[in-house]
Amino acid sequence: MMSAVRDATVPAPQADGPLAIIAGGGAIPIAVAQAVERSGRRVVIFPVRGWADPAAVAPYPHHWIAVAQAGRFQRLAKQEGCRDVVFIGTAVRPPLSSIRVDWGTLRLLPAIARAYRGGDDHLLSGIVRLFEEQGGFRVIGAHEVAPEILMPQGPIGSRQPSEQDRADIARALALLEATGPFDMGQAAVVADNHVLALEATEGTDSMLRRVAELRAQGRIAAPAGVGVLVKAPKPQQDRRFDLPAIGPRTVEEAARAGLAGIAVVAGAALIAEPAAAAAAADRAKIFVVGVTARARS
């Protein structure tokens, strides 16, 4: 029967084998692993040395890898029967001089070197292309296998943004849209219509600590409790990876920076431990809200 033939050529989800998770830092990789296991699929974590938290990955089947150990990853992932790969978690761009490539990576080096120049998107999409074309893997987005980590529309926690907060959110979204083509940060802080900080290489937590410092030095006109952190994906980014992410720690850093709250683009940003993040937001009396990024001309 036709349907039997169709069943044989279109494998059921479990036929995909375990999911390989190449894990950087932060809480999101573990949230993804938990969600995927809850869905009944096995995971094998490949934590990246220096980025991932050893204690957090310990309960899961895992193999440590170093940056540029594409060879080691591909060998182990194939042994584990993994075909699907998720890249997830914070990554720090390492200095080229510190990278010790393995043999499997060596033959990829010219392509990696090309990918290494330019912005993060360029680097990541170059590496993904290599994995897919030369490794036979399928690179998928974390939110495809764990949709519950996508930020929902509206507030989590009990606070809502005010009218002024919404104006600051709109300004930050417009700014991030303007800087999107430059493949830089995905986060900005705006307070009372004034751009306080824009993320480039330093990362969101570091940017928030800068805002906290400027505030402590009395260099921010807006009083404490005014201002928003906004995170949005880059306009042309490959949504399979490097989506902006927040979690309980982001909430705590935003509170320390004296902000009123956090807004991220719903459905295009990840939230680690939403319940813990909502509790942290309520404790800190700040809002965390999923918003719509409206296209502007």
Place this chain on the structure above:
Amino acid sequence: MMSAVRDATVPAPQADGPLAIIAGGGAIPIAVAQAVERSGRRVVIFPVRGWADPAAVAPYPHHWIAVAQAGRFQRLAKQEGCRDVVFIGTAVRPPLSSIRVDWGTLRLLPAIARAYRGGDDHLLSGIVRLFEEQGGFRVIGAHEVAPEILMPQGPIGSRQPSEQDRADIARALALLEATGPFDMGQAAVVADNHVLALEATEGTDSMLRRVAELRAQGRIAAPAGVGVLVKAPKPQQDRRFDLPAIGPRTVEEAARAGLAGIAVVAGAALIAEPAAAAAAADRAKIFVVGVTARARS
């Protein structure tokens, strides 16, 4: 005779009286005072407490003022016979709570409060309007009275940007043009096509120290000696004040951040102590160049 009448209605330069210089921090206000005195016009400096350097203003006739002492400034400037006012030097936006207004400022408060919201341009143009409409002063640009502090086209010092440097400069200029409408910083750092930092509230020196830190942490892919600091005026800014400025200290901070050089828009940025800046650039083996900001569509 007509010419005599014309002479009487169009005052000669010396008829303008001494120039009032409201001086913030950095080397530029003193460079302006020197240049104006060389041109034969007297200056009276009004250094702002907390911003201006007491030792640097000591050799000049001066009266200290505090932020929001518009009343004190206007009284003293009139006593000194000043009609023209230059605002120059770095200013740190003070917290509203720290400002002690004087009586002369009090009646201006509603207008100042309106000007205080939003970006720096908004604040400055609001204050200038007040000085002109209510104080009877004429606010002029420092470069109008001291054109020698305008950055010239081409390199100062002996180094020239490479082809890669020129590409990084072009990218930074395009980025600053994109962020211009948001009335934020006037400086960016780009290395090997990658945006490392963009200035918002923190100031150029602080941004350069951030880049130096990221480099020390091994978080910048480009090797030392690659990357440029670019400063450009905001597209709609009132060129009478707050033009981007560099000086010997900027050169030193850029060198410490491991950059190849500094580019600023010729004729639209100020350079304090050009000879000292050129010497510092040669010592640090970096370039300092005045470039054309090409309009992009």
